[in-house]
Amino acid sequence: MDSTARRRPANSVDAAEFRALCAAFARREVAPRWEQADRDRAFPRDFYRAAAGAGLVGVALPHSVGGADLGATEEAILLEETSKANPNLAVALLVQEVAGGLLAEFGEGELLDLARANIAGDCLLALAVTEPEAGNDVQNVKTLARRSGGDWLLSGMKSFITLGGDADVLVLLAQTDPAQGRRGMRFFAVDRNSPGLVASQIGTYVNRPAPTYRITLEDVRVPARRMIGAGFREIMAGFNRERIMVAARWLGHMQTALAWAVGYARTRRQFGRPIGANQSIAFSLAQAHADIEAVRHLTYHAAARWDAGVPLDRVILDVSTAKLLATQAVVRVTQTALHVGGGWGLTEELPAMRLAMDALVAPVTVGSWEIQLRAIARQIGLPCD
Numbered sequence: 038m039d040s041t042a043r044r045r046p047a048n049s050v051d052a053a054e055f056r057a058l059c060a061a062f063a064r065r066e067v068a069p070r071w072e073q074a075d076r077d078r079a080f081p082r083d084f085y086r087a088a089a090g091a092g093l094v095g096v097a098l099p100h101s102v103g104g105a106d107l108g109a110t111e112e113a114i115l116l117e118e119t120s121k122a123n124p125n126l127a128v129a130l131l132v133q134e135v136a137g138g139l140l141a142e143f144g145e146g147e148l149l150d151l152a153r154a155n156i157a158g159d160c161l162l163a164l165a166v167t168e169p170e171a172g173n174d175v176q177n178v179k180t181l182a183r184r185s186g187g188d189w190l191l192s193g194m195k196s197f198i199t200l201g202g203d204a205d206v207l208v209l210l211a212q213t214d215p216a217q218g219r220r221g222m223r224f225f226a227v228d229r230n231s232p233g234l235v236a237s238q239i240g241t242y243v244n245r246p247a248p249t250y251r252i253t254l255e256d257v258r259v260p261a262r263r264m265i266g267a268g269f270r271e272i273m274a275g276f277n278r279e280r281i282m283v284a285a286r287w288l289g290h291m292q293t294a295l296a297w298a299v300g301y302a303r304t305r306r307q308f309g310r311p312i313g314a315n316q317s318i319a320f321s322l323a324q325a326h327a328d329i330e331a332v333r334h335l336t337y338h339a340a341a342r343w344d345a346g347v348p349l350d351r352v353i354l355d356v357s358t359a360k361l362l363a364t365q366a367v368v369r370v371t372q373t374a375l376h377v378g379g380g381w382g383l384t385e386e387l388p389a390m391r392l393a394m395d396a397l398v399a400p401v402t403v404g405s406w407e408i409q410l411r412a413i414a415r416q417i418g419l420p421c422d
């Protein structure tokens with residue numbers, strides 16, 4: 038069987054009801070927590086437990102490990118709705134889905150127990166792929182896994198690992214056989230408190246409620262049963278699914294920025310009338326609405342094709358197009374909101390700057406703009422390297 042063939046979701050739910058559930062969760066559990074977490078640059082662990090308690094961890098994971106076994110469409114709804122309240126706590130849920138998915142889909146024995154514990158709220162996960170010399174170029178991962186008796190010894194460095202210092206277990210990509218290149222890559226489930234593993238926070242202007250970490254590994258011992266049977270092909274398939282969720286994340290964020298800017302443009306008065314009465318302001322917000330609607334259709338179209346089992350080589354065009362336009366639009370829309378805010382938009386008294394800052398990570402992660410453009414160029418028949 039093609040190892041990237043997709044398991045079809047076993048369950049379906051009423052989309053409107055599921056959206057209402059996610060929106061209520063976002064209002065109840067995301068909105069009250071993110072500001073403090075942003076200030077402290079500290080992930081609120083109780084948020085993860087609350088998400089698990091609400092049945093919103095492992096929404097796309099199989100029933101066999103306690104997941105809800107829903108599709109990419111429902112996962113996208115979760116990301117969109119939670120991101121409306123805050124895109125950074127939302128991304129913590131995405132990390133759980135991606136890392137948990139690797140454990141559940143390609144693991145056995147103890148790895149499945151970890152997936153179960155993750156869904157139950159008892160095992161926070163991080164996904165550790167990026168390295169100082171392997172950003173978009175994932176094939177260049179150098180963290181080495183060498184055999185030592187029945188175990189593996191892992192040495193190397195990871196960078197920008199969301200929740201890397203908070204997680205109980207890191208689902209971490211390493212090279213088991215450098216001579217094999219990307220075919221030698223495997224994921225390992227590594228306990229964060231393993232001797233030889235050190236996590237140090239990287240100060241960023243973005244994602245502060247779900248901070249990123251540098252992880253150094255010096256002869257970190259990992260039992261053979263903690264090796265996950267997923268290699269490079271599965272990584273790339275997983276990235277493509279993740280890109281739909283990233284588009285959904287920014288779709289939610291844009292709606293918050295637009296709602297705020299419209300409200301401000303209706304009430305802020307200059308020259309004796311609301312600033313939104315000026316066509317230049319009104320048109321920029323109308324354009325933002327059009328951007329959002331385009332991204333909504335692209336994102337859910339890609340998710341529906343993913344759920345329908347369209348083969349990876351044909352769904353990539355939908356995925357990359359949605360991801361590219363979502364990540365471009367969120368920068369435009371949040372900059373528009375910031376501009377509508379004028380000088381007050383730059384203060385801590387209004388949310389415009391925070392919304393714009395958060396969006397700055399959109400062009401970069403899970404395949405940058407250029408990587409999406411390269412994928413699209415190849416899909417439309419160009420010999421683009």
Ligand SMILES: Cc1cc2nc3c(=O)[nH]c(=O)nc-3n(C[C@H](O)[C@H](O)[C@H](O)COP(=O)(O)OP(=O)(O)OC[C@H]3O[C@@H](n4cnc5c(N)ncnc54)[C@H](O)[C@@H]3O)c2cc1C
Pocket residue numbers: 132164165166167169171172173174196197198199200241243244249398401402403404405406407408
């Ligand atoms: C807040 C945050 C959270 C993150 N969370 C995680 C996480 O949880 N786990 C994880 O593994 N990683 C994570 N990352 C890493 C993220 O995925 C990488 O930052 C990303 O892959 C880009 O890598 P890089 O920063 O090394 O940029 P580089 O790859 O060095 O790219 C730099 C620039 O060069 C461009 N470029 C690169 N190659 C090409 C090319 N072939 N053609 C044209 N242009 C190119 C890029 O588009 C970009 O503009 C996170 C990053 C951030 C900032």
